[in-house]
Amino acid sequence: xxxxxxxxxxxxxxxxxxxxxxxxxxxxxxxxxxxxxxxxxxxxxxxxxxxxxxxxxxxxxxxxxxxxxxxxxxxxxxxxxxxxxxxxxxxxxxxxxxxxxxxxxxxxxxxxxxxxxxxxxxxxxxxxxxxxxxxxxxxxxxxxxxxxxxxxxxxxxxxxxxxxxxxxxxxxxxxxxxxxxxxxxxxxxxxxxxxxxxxxxxxxxxxxxxxxxxxxxxxxxxxxxxxxxxxxxxxxxxxxxxxx
Amino acid sequence: xxxxxxxxxxxxxxxxxxxxxxxxxxxxxxxxxxxxxxxxxxxxxxxxxxxxxxxxxxxxxxxxxxxxxxxxxxxxxxxxxxxxxxxxxxxxxxxxxxxxxxxxxxxxxxxxxxxxxxxxxxxxxxxxxxxxxxxxxxxxxxxxxxxxxxxxxxxxxxxxxxxxxxxxxxxxxxxxxxxxxxxxxxxxxxxxxxxxxxxxxxxxxxxxxxxxxx
Numbered sequence: 001x002x003x004x005x006x007x008x009x010x011x012x013x014x015x016x017x018x019x020x021x022x023x024x025x026x027x028x029x030x031x032x033x034x035x036x037x038x039x040x041x042x043x044x045x046x047x048x049x050x051x052x053x054x055x056x057x058x059x060x061x062x063x064x065x066x067x068x069x070x071x072x073x074x075x076x077x078x079x080x081x082x083x084x085x086x087x088x089x090x091x092x093x094x095x096x097x098x099x100x101x102x103x104x105x106x107x108x109x110x111x112x113x114x115x116x117x118x119x120x121x122x123x124x125x126x127x128x129x130x131x132x133x134x135x136x137x138x139x140x141x142x143x144x145x146x147x148x149x150x151x152x153x154x155x156x157x158x159x160x161x162x163x164x165x166x167x168x169x170x171x172x173x174x175x176x177x178x179x180x181x182x183x184x185x186x187x188x189x190x191x192x193x194x195x196x197x198x199x200x201x202x203x204x205x206x207x208x209x210x211x212x213x214x215x216x217x218x219x220x221x222x223x224x225x226x227x228x229x230x231x232x233x234x235x236x237x238x239x240x241x242x243x244x
Numbered sequence: 245x246x247x248x249x250x251x252x253x254x255x256x257x258x259x260x261x262x263x264x265x266x267x268x269x270x271x272x273x274x275x276x277x278x279x280x281x282x283x284x285x286x287x288x289x290x291x292x293x294x295x296x297x298x299x300x301x302x303x304x305x306x307x308x309x310x311x312x313x314x315x316x317x318x319x320x321x322x323x324x325x326x327x328x329x330x331x332x333x334x335x336x337x338x339x340x341x342x343x344x345x346x347x348x349x350x351x352x353x354x355x356x357x358x359x360x361x362x363x364x365x366x367x368x369x370x371x372x373x374x375x376x377x378x379x380x381x382x383x384x385x386x387x388x389x390x391x392x393x394x395x396x397x398x399x400x401x402x403x404x405x406x407x408x409x410x411x412x413x414x415x416x417x418x419x420x421x422x423x424x425x426x427x428x429x430x431x432x433x434x435x436x437x438x439x440x441x442x443x444x445x446x447x448x449x450x451x452x453x454x455x456x457x458x
Contacts, residue, residue: 004316012316016323020330027337034341042344136352161352165285165406165431214431 037064043096044071050142050156051117051125075127077116083108085235096129099140103131107232114236117144125153126240128233132225135217137161139170139225143179149241152194155179157222167218178209184230184237191234196223251377259381263389265451269362270393271444272454276362280394281436283353287410290398292346294391296339296354298384300331301363305383308371315372324367325358332357362390397439405430 004012045067048054053074060066078092092113095102102110115127124147131140141157155176162168169175179194183206186192195208196219211219269275283289304327308315315323336354339347347354357363366386371379402408404427407415415424429435448454 004318009316009319012314013319013322016326020326024330024333027334031337031341035337035344038341038344158348160348163285164283164289213428 040097041067043093044068046142046156046158047071047075047096047115047127047129050127050144050154051119052154053117074117074119075115076118078114079116080111080113081233081236082111083232083235085239099129099131100138103138103229107228110232112232112236114233123147124244128230130225130229132221132228134159134162134170134221135167135215136163139218139221141170141222141225143226143230145237147241147244149237149244150183150185152179152182152184159218162215162218165214167212167215169212169215170218170222175209175212182206182209189238191231193227193230194223196220196226256378256381259378260385260388263382263385264392265389265447266454268389268393268447269365269386270390270440271447273362273365275365276360276390277437277440279353279356279360280390280397280440281433282356283350284394284398284401284436284439285405285431286402286408287395287398288346289350289353290394291391292343292350293353293357294387294394296335296350297357297360297363297390298387299335300328300357301366301383301387302380304328304331304363305367305371305379306376308367309374309376309379312372312374320372321364321368324364328363328367329358360390362386393440393443396443397436400439401430401435405435 041064045054048067048070051074054067054070080088080090080092080095082088088111090111090113092115095111095113096115102112113129117125117127119125125144126147126149127142127144129140129142131138133139137160139157139159139162141155143152144154145151146153157170157176159168159170162170182194184191184193186207192207195205196211197208198211198216211223263269267273270277270280279293283293304324307327308324311323332355335357336347339350339354366383370382374382399409402410403414407413407420407426415426427435
């Protein structure tokens with residue numbers, strides 16, 4: 001085997017690293033707009049899905065355009081509130097896109113976006129994003145509320161790194177559908193969130209859903225996420241619920 | 245170099261055929277077991293993982309083979325890792341841009357292709373010492389051999405563990421009504437090991453050459 005001088009090895013490594021770095025940065029820069037667009041579309045799709053719109057896109061040729069169009073059509077209004085329920089002058093979708101920034105802050109300092117869905121019948125639903133921690137990485141979701149701001153009209157969850165078949169089941173419809181009709185306030189009007197519990201007697205308990213077998217830590221994370229994030233909307237929800 | 249070997253000579257085809265059976269990376273060489281356990285709960289991620297591994301492996305193999313006379317042996321492992329890591333990041337970026345849904349499904353496992361021992365094993369054992377075309381065939385064969393096992397394992401795990409295939413329910417509801425239940429154990433990683441074990445058993449009982457002589 002040929003032997004190489006240290007100089008050769010050094011130069012070889014430098015060239016290799018530079019070539020790889022240039023290649024990767026170039027590809028990353030080129031693909032960035034596409035990836036960002038995918039994320040925006042995904043957020044919009046999730047928001048729509050939480051109220052049961054645009055769920056089947058398998059027949060749609062241009063999915064991106066379709067989602068944009070549906071979003072424009074149904075999500076007519078959106079606004080941002082703070083912990084005390086005061087309206088903040090920010091773009092709700094932009095805050096949602098960067099929800100990670102908000103989720104890292106304590107609940108009192110976050111900005112809370114609300115999307116108002118208007119059905120063809122004219123009925124409204126209110127969609128809020130939530131974000132928390134699963135087992136391996138972040139989990140997030142969108143919760144849609146009836147105008148009483150108490151009953152859940154729909155929920156969509158997603159994750160980046162949960163284990164397929166276990167924690168990753170949070171984004172399946174059987175799990176998400178459990179949330180429909182559940183209530184986040186008890187009869188005294190206090191915020192109780194939704195528990196994600198083992199063997200929850202879900203039929204009798206309006207404040208709990210069944211957790212995922214084998215996905216305990218993800219389920220617990222989801223439970224914490226709902227409590228931690230929804231509590232920030234309470235000031236606004238109580239006010240809005242009475243108003244509606 | 246005196247005589248040009250035909251592209252699909254018997255020798256080259258053997259490079260593809262052998263890893264599918266008698267020198268299968270998972271069942272015979274027992275490499276790449278870790279990822280085989282992790283992503284075989286469902287069929288679809290297993291298939292996309294197979295395609296990603298094929299892409300990473302063939303390209304890295306060809307690159308290493310082209311550079312084989314320039315790579316200083318003292319840093320060859322590092323060079324191999326850099327090439328593989330670059331490919332994996334490229335695959336990940338491309339999936340995120342053009343197949344967003346799938347890339348979300350595979351999540352961490354795409355990144356973990358870097359640590360797949362089959363890839364480095366083949367680069368080290370084959371691509372460093374052979375010309376690009378045979379290296380390509382060898383990489384393709386081993387990636388297919390790996391993918392074949394992934395797909396077989398995930399087929400049984402999804403079917404018996406969730407009653408679905410590719411996400412579609414295949415076990416009819418009437419089965420559940422008469423008391424059939426999905427085997428929850430199938431969803432957990434240990435069952436992947438057992439399924440791989442069963443495949444090894446079947447393969448060895450059919451092919452005596454693989455059984456070690458005492």
